[in-house]
Amino acid sequence: MWKKYKILGIILFLLLILMFSGCSNDNPTGGSVVDIKKEPEIKDCPFDCCISGEYKIKDCGKYYECLNNKCETVDSDNDGLSDVEEIKLGTNPKLHDSDGDTLSDYQEYKIMKTDPLDRNTDKDRYNDNEDPNPLNVNSAKIEIDVIKNEGHWDETLKNEILPILGCLAIYGGEVSVGDISGIVAALCAKVMGVNSITDLATKNVYFRNIEIQTKNVGNDYSSYIRYRIKVYTKHKNKPKELFRNMDINIGSLKSGEYDINKLSFPSKIGEYAVGILKDMLEGKTGEKEYILEVESLEYEKF
Ligand SMILES: [Ca+2]
Ligand SMILES: [Ca+2]
Ligand SMILES: [Ca+2]
Ligand SMILES: [Ca+2]
Incomplete structure (x- = not known):
């Protein structure tokens, strides 16, 4: 009886050695044990845009960026006017004060209604930044x-x-x-x-x-x-x-x-x-x- 168990033990031991030697890196042809991992399923992006994760990347295109899964316009110079608006206006999207009169493009276009591309919109003595009346000519009479x-x-x-x-x-x-x-x-x-x-x-x-x-x-x-x-x-x-x-x-x-x-x-x-x-x-x-x-x-x- 003991002999039978001994033989079985030896066989099991040999089988174990065989199994481990099959998994070792020394075997260039790979082992007989294949580690099957399930590829994650990449879905189409369900939002305006997706930048990573389980969805396919969906690009917003030039002048836009993906923020919270929405395509938002970029404001490169951070002046409050998007690059898209600035390109339409002709201002420099990378310069917050395109005409150099110290007023930002946003301030001029949205608030003061002055020309962001002209230091002196009404062409009088005063530049836009110092003109008490920048849209009407200041003149002596x-x-x-x-x-x-x-x-x-x-x-x-x-x-x-x-x-x-x-x-x-x-x-x-x-x-x-x-x-x-x-x-x-x-x-x-x-x-x-x-x-x-x-x-x-x-x-x-x-x-x-x-x-x-x-x-x-x-x-x-x-x-x-x-x-x-x-x-x-x-x-x-x-x-x-x-x-x-x-x-x-x-x-x-x-x-x-x-x-x-x-x-x-x-x-x-x-x-x-x-x-x-x-x-x-x-x-x-x-x-x-x-x-x-x-x-x-x-x-x-x-
Ligand atoms: Ca801007
Ligand atoms: Ca300006
Ligand atoms: Ca101006
Ligand atoms: Ca002026």
Whole structure:
């Protein structure tokens, strides 16, 4: 009995040796034992895209990337505009500020509505990053107005003028005092018991003060303003030139700033027609009417 078991034991032992020697790497032809592993089944990607795992890789294409199984646009420069948008716009998808004005392409295109490819969208003095009004041209705009036009008589001489005017009125309303012959003038002066009319005609008897305001009503400054003016008064539609070709130069004016030019013009009695003088003395003439002509206005717009 023991012998049988012994033989069986030896056979089993030999079989074991055979089995192990068959699995060893020393056997170049491979063993008789095949390790069968089941290949995992690769399924088609059920999402927009799949990048790994149990699904077949599905590529999103250029300018897109697979994020959470969805094809999302890439924003290479991380400025908030996708590469696809940037290519449509013409901006550089790899540069967050394509035109170099320090505002990002996103900020310009989406928020400020400025041109991300132009540092100065409205082409005025200021680049987009410093322009208080980047979509509208900032420009100076100069307006010129007479804001004060008043005249007064020399009160002392006025008392001498009035009686002479009464006398001269006989000779017609539209004759200038200066035009009246010395004889008539002297006669009048003598009759009225006042100074010689000739003396009066050479004295300044009327003083006109005019204030001209130059105002910048635009939204940018101007570093210079220059213009030429003519001013007339008007009586019965006849212009009387007060002065002509006066050049006015003004320095820098910021937006909203103004400058006032105070001009004073003395007039001699001989410069007026008698009729005008009478009306002026009675305060009912067109003395306050004026015609301001501005010529050759130049200023720095931007
Ligand atoms: Ca971008
Ligand atoms: Ca920019
Ligand atoms: Ca810009
Ligand atoms: Ca600008």
